[in-house]
Amino acid sequence: MEAVKKAKERLRKYPVLVAQCHETGAKYAACVVAKSNLQKNDCDSEFNAFKTCLMKAAAKHNTRL
16 A cells, blocks of 8 residues: 555645646647647657656656656
8 A cells, every 4th residue: 555655645746746847838738739630749849848847847856757
């Protein structure tokens, strides 16, 4: 049950991490919404920027995604 407890603790931190990366998240969301026929890798650069931001924010909070 320790693993479940740790996972729940990590999940509680997700809103904070996403809030810190709201700008890159908004750019990624805008890219996805703007595409009428979304294909694989269409918004790859925006996604990678959002992912990098989330990973850096997680590292600052001593957690992992």
